Amino acid sequence: NAGVTQTPKFQVLKTGQSMTLQCAQDMNHEYMSWYRQDPGMGLRLIHYSVGAGITDQGEVPNGYNVSRSTTEDFPLRLLSAAPSQTSVYFCASSSGLVPNEQFFGPGTRLTVL
């Protein structure tokens, strides 16, 4: 099993550009999430999904869109990149069964100039 994979690993954008961060998991997990990690702030939840076709907002959803057309994939779209979106982005999946711990991808380091 590859677990949770994310692409790209690094990305530099200019302000106003759009892009999609890819996330895939091969564990047949129903639950998937996107987090951003900023220094001194831990991980903050952006969006999450509890199954194909179902998504919901987390703590910091503004400026991001998600969709979940399949169980395996959960892409995160930045609509118009801003310097405040410079961060490390983590995708995670979980089974939905207790303890329901998150399995994390390796992260994407995004810089917006």
Add this chain to the structure above:
Amino acid sequence: AQKITQTQPGMFVQEKEAVTLDCTYDTSDPSYGLFWYKQPSSGEMIFLIYQGSYDEQNATEGRYSLNFQKARKSANLVISASQLGDSAMYFCAMREFALYNNNDMRFGAGTRLTVKP
């Protein structure tokens, strides 16, 4: 809204000694789970230990144990016999279970642990 507080930005411990990393939480949900993750300098997130709100005994996983004090709303991580490889960021997290299909897990700001040789 749920909230996780880790009051120790950084901690130092001598190799082979035990260390306690503090975590307090705030929730009105009677059913919840508490998690600890380790993030080494390489950046990956590693799940360490879980405690359910209805679990009567403190969770243990090898050298990791969770000191769960429900009335105080604290869930401190205890690492025994520290090793150099334990140097990392440690995050406390919580998920509330009352809502059906809730996938909202919140994290604290983290504690950076440094193990001295």
